[in-house]
Amino acid sequence: MSLSPGVLAVARRELQRMRARVLYPLLVVVLPLVSFALLWTIFSAGTIRNLPVAVVDLDSTPLSRQLARMLDATPTMTVTQHVGSGLAAEELMLRGEIYAAVLIPRDLERNVLRGAPASVILYRNSQLLVPSSLVRRDAMAAVGTLSAGIEIRQREARGETPAAARDRFEPIRTDRHALFNPWLNYVYFLVSSLLPTMLQIFVIIAAVHAVGIELKEGTGPEWLAIAGGSVTRAVVGKLMPYTAGFLLVAWFMIAFTIRFMGVPLHGDLGTLLVGTTLFILAYEGVGVVLAAWFANLRFATSAAAFIVTPAFAFVGLTFPTMAMPPVAQAWGALLPLTHYLRLLVEQIMRGAPPAASLPELGALAAFVVVTPLIATRRLGTVLRDESYWGRL
Amino acid sequence: MGALRVCATEFRRIASDPGALLILVGAVVLYAFFYPLPYVPEVLKEVPTVVVDLDGTSLSRRLARMADAHELIRVVGRSPDLVDAENAVRRGTAGGILEIPAGFERSVLRGDSATVGLYADAGYFLVYRQVTTGLLEVTRTLSAGIEIRRLEASGMPPAQALVARDPLPVVDRPLFNPAEGYASYIVPSILVLILQQTLLIGIGLLAGTAREQDAAPQAAGPLTVVLGRTLTYLVLYFAHAVFYFVVVYRVFGFPNRGDTATALVFALPFLLAAILLALAVSTVFRHRETALQVLLFTSLPAVFLAGFSWPKEMIPTWLNSISLLLPSTPAIAGFLRINQMGASLPDVAFEWRILWCLVGLYFALAWWAQVRSTRRFSVEARSVFTNHGSMQ
Numbered sequence: 095m096s097l098s099p100g101v102l103a104v105a106r107r108e109l110q111r112m113r114a115r116v117l118y119p120l121l122v123v124v125l126p127l128v129s130f131a132l133l134w135t136i137f138s139a140g141t142i143r144n145l146p147v148a149v150v151d152l153d154s155t156p157l158s159r160q161l162a163r164m165l166d167a168t169p170t171m172t173v174t175q176h177v178g179s180g181l182a183a184e185e186l187m188l189r190g191e192i193y194a195a196v197l198i199p200r201d202l203e204r205n206v207l208r209g210a211p212a213s214v215i216l217y218r219n220s221q222l223l224v225p226s227s228l229v230r231r232d233a234m235a236a237v238g239t240l241s242a243g244i245e246i247r248q249r250e251a252r253g254e255t256p257a258a259a260r261d262r263f264e265p266i267r268t269d270r271h272a273l274f275n276p277w278l279n280y281v282y283f284l285v286s287s288l289l290p291t292m293l294q295i296f297v298i299i300a301a302v303h304a305v306g307i308e309l310k311e312g313t314g315p316e317w318l319a320i321a322g323g324s325v326t327r328a329v330v331g332k333l334m335p336y337t338a339g340f341l342l343v344a345w346f347m348i349a350f351t352i353r354f355m356g357v358p359l360h361g362d363l364g365t366l367l368v369g370t371t372l373f374i375l376a377y378e379g380v381g382v383v384l385a386a387w388f389a390n391l392r393f394a395t396s397a398a399a400f401i402v403t404p405a406f407a408f409v410g411l412t413f414p415t416m417a418m419p420p421v422a423q424a425w426g427a428l429l430p431l432t433h434y435l436r437l438l439v440e441q442i443m444r445g446a447p448p449a450a451s452l453p454e455l456g457a458l459a460a461f462v463v464v465t466p467l468i469a470t471r472r473l474g475t476v477l478r479d480e481s482y483w484g485r486l
Numbered sequence: 487m488g489a490l491r492v493c494a495t496e497f498r499r500i501a502s503d504p505g506a507l508l509i510l511v512g513a514v515v516l517y518a519f520f521y522p523l524p525y526v527p528e529v530l531k532e533v534p535t536v537v538v539d540l541d542g543t544s545l546s547r548r549l550a551r552m553a554d555a556h557e558l559i560r561v562v563g564r565s566p567d568l569v570d571a572e573n574a575v576r577r578g579t580a581g582g583i584l585e586i587p588a589g590f591e592r593s594v595l596r597g598d599s600a601t602v603g604l605y606a607d608a609g610y611f612l613v614y615r616q617v618t619t620g621l622l623e624v625t626r627t628l629s630a631g632i633e634i635r636r637l638e639a640s641g642m643p644p645a646q647a648l649v650a651r652d653p654l655p656v657v658d659r660p661l662f663n664p665a666e667g668y669a670s671y672i673v674p675s676i677l678v679l680i681l682q683q684t685l686l687i688g689i690g691l692l693a694g695t696a697r698e699q700d701a702a703p704q705a706a707g708p709l710t711v712v713l714g715r716t717l718t719y720l721v722l723y724f725a726h727a728v729f730y731f732v733v734v735y736r737v738f739g740f741p742n743r744g745d746t747a748t749a750l751v752f753a754l755p756f757l758l759a760a761i762l763l764a765l766a767v768s769t770v771f772r773h774r775e776t777a778l779q780v781l782l783f784t785s786l787p788a789v790f791l792a793g794f795s796w797p798k799e800m801i802p803t804w805l806n807s808i809s810l811l812l813p814s815t816p817a818i819a820g821f822l823r824i825n826q827m828g829a830s831l832p833d834v835a836f837e838w839r840i841l842w843c844l845v846g847l848y849f850a851l852a853w854w855a856q857v858r859s860t861r862r863f864s865v866e867a868r869s870v871f872t873n874h875g876s877m878q
Contacts, residue, residue, distance in 0.1 A: 220660035
């Protein structure tokens with residue numbers, strides 16, 4: 095398929111149409127950039143730090159005060175309130191003012207010094223899953239450090255040398271490592287996958303609109319005539335301005351992710367760019383299929399909404415694919431976004447060789463090849479048949 | 487009475503427009519069952535884990551067996567070294583690695599300590615969390631058993647040994663979502679957002695259609711029209727809210743410690759604010775499909791601004807304040823605490839007040855917008871009339 099005059103003529107016609115309505119620059123450039131900026135601003139803090147927690151100190155001893163200070167010193171927590179009872183802490187949690195409360199029972203220090211059983215209780219709001227697990231991790235670590243210190247002192251009191259006490263207090267220790275995201279910065283990962291999730295919405299909406307509006311307004315024959323009667327040339331020419339616009343936005347998105355947000359690119363930039371191009375073409379393809387088969391701009395847009403709005407839940411980044419029911423796994427596999435985000439994780443985070451991303455590139459390419467096969471004939475029919483025009 | 491007539495007419499208008507019906511009723515039901523699909527298993531368990539056993543002793547094998555027996559971990563294979571194991575994680579066949587160093591058993595038997603390596607895929611938050619939680623618990627359990635036996639061997643009574651090995655343990659009490667289910671974490675808030683977004687898009691679609699067809703606004707004063715139409719959507723969406731909080735919650739078994747009556751009282755200002763916002767915004771749309779096209783993308787940022795998945799403390803203050811203009815922001819915060827945590831109305835007083843302020847603000851805007859569009863229509867109608875006059 096060469097850039098025959100028909101293709102360029104259609105592209106010129108499309109550019110003229112795009113100048114006439116503010117919707118086009120909105121969908122292709124302005125709103126995608128606004129959504130990127132919005133998401134970046136939301137997550138600009140980078141890490142979750144200093145979440146408000148309460149301490150219920152029923153002991154009021156040097157040990158309990160030391161514990162409160164150690165909790166306050168953890169990265170995730172800030173002790174914002176000291177309250178007198180568990181009930182008061184619960185009240186604060188119900189009002190949304192604290193994420194967790196640590197209850198230090200009466201006689202804690204006395205029991206610890208006597209070698210009697212004692213414990214502190216961590217109440218955390220696990221409805222807020224992510225902050226709550228970070229609070230748990232840090233609270234466990236802070237109290238664990240304190241507990242280990244006490245144990246070492248007690249061992250020394252029983253006559254062990256300081257060195258021996260430090261060696262023996264925990265026979266098996268652990269050394270935790272985060273693979274492929276050495277900063278353990280959840281945000282790097284989340285934002286770099288949310289931006290393409292926003293982009294797919296605009297690409298599919300624009301593609302459905304570009305084709306669907308011709309049916310709505312009954313301008314199909316004129317469009318085809320300019321393309322010399324070829325549906326393929328008509329579609330390629332029409333989508334050319336959109337593809338160019340979205341590619342620029344996508345490159346900006348990648349540059350923004352890598353340069354500005356400082357997400358390290360461990361993999362191959364070329365693979366990433368090829369994948370990004372296929373990603374945009376894939377959603378354009380799906381959009382054309384919807385516009386052609388539903389032959390109703392409003393309904394095709396609703397169908398597109400159904401595909402792209404809940405998509406992030408199905409891609410397996412937050413809740414992993416392996417844990418999903420088979421139906422959800424299958425639906426996820428039918429979304430180009432799933433394959434693109436896998437490619438992103440492989441190339442950006444994991445530093446995989448380009449060959450490792452071949453399955454994802456193949457899947458995206460399959461969308462680009464298959465969607466025209468499904469759409470072209472049908473599109474030719476509905477564009478020429480007046481009974482498909484003007485449907486609401 | 488005029489408002490009731492407007493209300494009845496609006497109901498008929500929705501019922502006779504398949505596009506509006508699809509969004510205002512169809513999508514509300516469909517999304518409630520489709521969106522939670524990937525999360526139905528709630529908890530990620532049995533994460534595939536690779537063991538790198540450089541020790542090859544009975545103690546190291548015991549640790550591996552204990553890991554496999556943990557509900558969060560499934561040992562899927564052994565690797566000769568860390569590089570090989572990391573490749574398995576990179577390929578996605580494993581989510582974690584347990585590395586047992588050479589000399590592990592010898593150090594432990596000699597009375598010293600040994601350190602095992604825990605590696606988890608940090609590209610996936612949930613995988614990282616489950617792997618580290620599971621492997622940490624397993625190592626702690628084995629370590630505790632060994633230490634207690636050592637202390638007993640030195641002549642300490644068993645009960646005392648138990649206390650001596652961890653003088654200050656933490657009792658972890660996850661509240662409100664004790665199973666830490668993922669669907670229970672995400673879906674209740676998404677349901678609230680679905681109500682708002684379908685209102686914005688559905689009402690926008692009807693307004694765009696009327697504008698496109700140059701249909702006359704209802705024959706009543708602007709105030710009557712606003713009140714009547716608000717009543718229509720309030721009745722319809724109150725039914726949706728009951729359906730969500732009573733039926734959908736039961737179907738998915740979300741924790742619901744709250745009082746449904748409180749939730750429905752709280753729904754009143756939320757629905758009013760969302761409806762009036764939708765009525766005000768809808769007047770800018772000139773085409774049937776425009777609301778769908780330009781409002782679709784707002785769902786994802788609205789989710790992250792609502793504070794349940796990303797802590798509101800981490801969002802810049804100015805953005806938090808602006809986001810309170812979206813009814814979903816205070817509403818999700820309030821509903822979450824009422825439904826999931828059992829909060830009473832006084833506990834959500836802040837959100838309650840914000841929502842009523844929004845009702846006032848958007849009522850004024852919707853009224854003004856209605857006055858404008860009534861005037862615009864009558865001006866257009868008059869100009870058509872005078873044109874006719876001059877032609878004669």
